[in-house]
Amino acid sequence: MKMNDSVRIDMPSWLRGFAEQLPQSLSTPELRMAVAVSLSRENLRHGSGGPFGALVVDRRDGRWLSLGVNRVEPSHCSCAHAEIMALSLAQQRLANWNLGRVASGDLELVSSCEPCAMCLGAIPWSGVRSLVCGATKEDAESAGFDEGDRPEAWVDKLQARGIAVTLGVARQDAAAVLGRYARSGQAIYNPVRP
Amino acid sequence: MKMNDSVRIDMPSWLRGFAEQLPQSLSTPELRMAVAVSLSRENLRHGSGGPFGALVVDRRDGRWLSLGVNRVEPSHCSCAHAEIMALSLAQQRLANWNLGRVASGDLELVSSCEPCAMCLGAIPWSGVRSLVCGATKEDAESAGFDEGDRPEAWVDKLQARGIAVTLGVARQDAAAVLGRYARSGQAIYNPVRP
Numbered sequence: 001m002k003m004n005d006s007v008r009i010d011m012p013s014w015l016r017g018f019a020e021q022l023p024q025s026l027s028t029p030e031l032r033m034a035v036a037v038s039l040s041r042e043n044l045r046h047g048s049g050g051p052f053g054a055l056v057v058d059r060r061d062g063r064w065l066s067l068g069v070n071r072v073e074p075s076h077c078s079c080a081h082a083e084i085m086a087l088s089l090a091q092q093r094l095a096n097w098n099l100g101r102v103a104s105g106d107l108e109l110v111s112s113c114e115p116c117a118m119c120l121g122a123i124p125w126s127g128v129r130s131l132v133c134g135a136t137k138e139d140a141e142s143a144g145f146d147e148g149d150r151p152e153a154w155v156d157k158l159q160a161r162g163i164a165v166t167l168g169v170a171r172q173d174a175a176a177v178l179g180r181y182a183r184s185g186q187a188i189y190n191p192v193r194p
Numbered sequence: 195m196k197m198n199d200s201v202r203i204d205m206p207s208w209l210r211g212f213a214e215q216l217p218q219s220l221s222t223p224e225l226r227m228a229v230a231v232s233l234s235r236e237n238l239r240h241g242s243g244g245p246f247g248a249l250v251v252d253r254r255d256g257r258w259l260s261l262g263v264n265r266v267e268p269s270h271c272s273c274a275h276a277e278i279m280a281l282s283l284a285q286q287r288l289a290n291w292n293l294g295r296v297a298s299g300d301l302e303l304v305s306s307c308e309p310c311a312m313c314l315g316a317i318p319w320s321g322v323r324s325l326v327c328g329a330t331k332e333d334a335e336s337a338g339f340d341e342g343d344r345p346e347a348w349v350d351k352l353q354a355r356g357i358a359v360t361l362g363v364a365r366q367d368a369a370a371v372l373g374r375y376a377r378s379g380q381a382i383y384n385p386v387r388p
Contacts, residue, residue, distance in 0.1 A: 003213050003261070005205040007282040019197050067197070077282050078291040078319040079273070088201040088271050097272045117315030121342050125272040125312060148315050149351040157343040 009075040009085065012048035015039075015067060025062035029132050032057050032110040033169040035064070037134060039082070040112040040177045043069040044184070051143075051181035054086035054111040059130065060104035066090035083111050083119040087126045100127030108132060112174045113140050114167065117148030123163060130164040134174025143178035203269040203279065206242035209233075209261060219256035223326050226251050226304040227363040229258070231328055233276070234306040234371045237263040238378070245337075245375035248280035248305040253324065254298035260284035277305050277313040281320045294321030302326060306368045307334050308361065311342030317357060324358040328368025337372035 018039070026032045032055065039053025050070035057064045068085030072078055086109060087099070094102040109128045111119075113135040123131060137147045151157055155165045212233070220226045226249065233247025244264035251258045262279030266272055280303060281293070288296040303322045305313075307329040317325060331341045345351060349359045 003210070004283055004287050005209055006202060007279065007286060008200060008202045011199040015199055016197070072291050076286050076289050076291050078285060078321070079278055079282055079316055080291075084273055085201065088273055089198055091270050091272060092201060093198050095270050097266050097270050097274075116319075117345070118312055118319060119315070121311030121313070121315045121344075122273050124340075124342060125266075125310075127272070146318075148318060149345045149348065150315075151311070151343045151345045154343065 007077070009071055009077055009080050011067070011069065011071070011085070011089070012043070012046060012074070014042060014046050014048070015069065018042060019067055022064070024064075026057055026064055027062040029110070029166060029169050032064075032108070033112070033132060033134050033174070035067070036110045036112040037170060037173045037177060039067060039069050040174070044177060044181050049074055049080075051177045052082040052112055054082040054109060056086050056090035056099065056128065057108045057110060058103045059106045059108050065093060065103070065107065079118065081116065081119050083109060083115055084122055086111075087122060087128070091126070098127040100129065105129070112177065114147065116146070117150045120150055120154055120158075123158065124161050129162065130166070131158065132166045132169055134168070134170050135178055136168060136171060136175075139171070139175035139178055143182040145178070201271070203265055203271055203274050205261070205263065205265070205279070205283070206237070206240060206268070208236060208240050208242070209263065212236060213261055216258070218258075220251055220258055221256040223304070223360060223363050226258075226302070227306075227326060227328050227368070229261070230304050230306040231364060231367050231371060233261060233263050234368070238371060238375050243268055243274075245371045246276040246306055248276040248303060250280050250284035250293065250322065251302045251304060252297045253300045253302050259287060259297065259301065273312065275310065275313050277303060277309055278316055280305075281316060281322070285320070292321040294323065299323070306371065308341065310340070311344045314344055314348055314352075317352065318355050323356065324360070325352065326360045326363055328362070328364050329372055330362060330365060330369075333365070333369035333372055337376040339372070
């Protein structure tokens, strides 16, 4: 077994066609969330990962810069959550790890679900200035997912870092996809707890 | 500007030669930490990323499965911390996102520094059963790095999930690399806080 020296995570092949159908600009939080929820639903329908979608949008003009879906199982990578994918795709597209220093410098992460502890920790490092979420921690947990150990008052802590937070946008639509995933009997891919 | 549809993070080219010099088995925590610290030091010396190194080791026989270094700047990816790299490389090498279900199922993440909030959140999802750290949060902060908003009593919380934690192994050696980085005047690559 040879050492590997790169990590590669591909988005699913259906995503290109999905992107081609999208308008270039998504002018409201509701439109952006509709895209995040569609990503989660399509990922479930295609069996190409967990039921989570996210995108990075420039708040100045509403243009989206990246579209991400959960790829934990197909890419053999527990870090391949939708939010991590959307942030990383945007950064590599713009050739800058700091989204606060590219485009308008006012970029937003839109996610079909509240971030888990890992994705929450990743947000301040990415340079985005705002976060918009659909389904809640309770919705994710009802579907069997574990959000991890997030710090108390995490919304306040993000806001103290200059990152605006909006929760519960189109929550029912977003949560419905999680519920459908749970009923589908597909794997809940957290490691078994002791 | 075209949409990209994969994320790719390469380890630096010097790492292959580094790996070839290593024994296959690292039998003690001190030996493993010496490797993590060497990775951080070599990454600084080659200018190939931030001063952090990590590896995944099978605790049953001491064999290492992956070697990771920080690649935030060269790979344009704020998530490319050494711990995320070591976990992802091990998972993709073994073609399984859950390190609790491969090899002996008793895999350990060894890191030259305590995890930031993101890497801490990633650890339970990865399936490793233990974490060993060198430099502390205080050492990282002294060098100008930000560890993020970690939950209170994070060591207890990891242990409650069945993940053993050992802190401060070879702390001085590990912290010395961080100090050298700070004195080198290289970028501290956290986004500017408000």
